[in-house]
Amino acid sequence: MRRLSLFILGTVLMLSGCGGGEKKAESHLDPNTDAGRGEQVFKTHCAACHAVKGDRVVVGPSLAGVAKRAATRVEGLAAEDYLRESIIYPNDYTVEGFAEGAMQQNFATQLTSDEVNYLVAYLMTLK
Numbered sequence: 680m681r682r683l684s685l686f687i688l689g690t691v692l693m694l695s696g697c698g699g700g701e702k703k704a705e706s707h708l709d710p711n712t713d714a715g716r717g718e719q720v721f722k723t724h725c726a727a728c729h730a731v732k733g734d735r736v737v738v739g740p741s742l743a744g745v746a747k748r749a750a751t752r753v754e755g756l757a758a759e760d761y762l763r764e765s766i767i768y769p770n771d772y773t774v775e776g777f778a779e780g781a782m783q784q785n786f787a788t789q790l791t792s793d794e795v796n797y798l799v800a801y802l803m804t805l806k
């Protein structure tokens with residue numbers, strides 16, 4: 680019984696830790712919006728390779744300002760569509776200076792279509 684209540688206490692502490700202070704401090708978007716949800720998906724699946732501020736290269740290019748760049752990447756492709764394609768079909772367009780295939784390739788099956796929509800909404804805030 681004591682163990683169980685300790686476990687519950689731990690879980691409650693962990694959950695409140697996630698919802699509260701620590702994550703909020705680094706996140707600036709409302710988590711109840713599509714873009715805010717996208718920011719969370721981004722932290723889980725993308726942040727290991729992409730910075731979103733400055734022009735620091737982690738593995739991939741920084742995505743600071745990507746909403747603007749996205750509109751000019753492929754002729755005839757709107758920014759949102761370009762972003763969606765770069766997640767699902769990363770080799771359709773390869774950013775100059777990076778190797779084709781260096782971006783993770785399996786997001787079409789790893790992410791739900793909702794998650795991709797949220798990500799696109801989030802990336803569109805990176806102006």
Ligand code: HEC
Nearest residue numbers: 724725728738739740765766769772773774777781782783
């Ligand atoms: C294993 C590292 C890695 C992961 C994980 C990764 N990327 Fe990338 N990404 C790259 C690399 C490398 C490039 C540049 C090469 C290319 O264009 O394919 C890139 C390119 C991009 C571009 C094109 C940027 C531009 O300026 O045109 C976008 C957008 C992008 N990634 C979004 C994402 C998103 C969203 C996720 C998470 C779902 C993600 N990436 C996960 C490595 C990664």
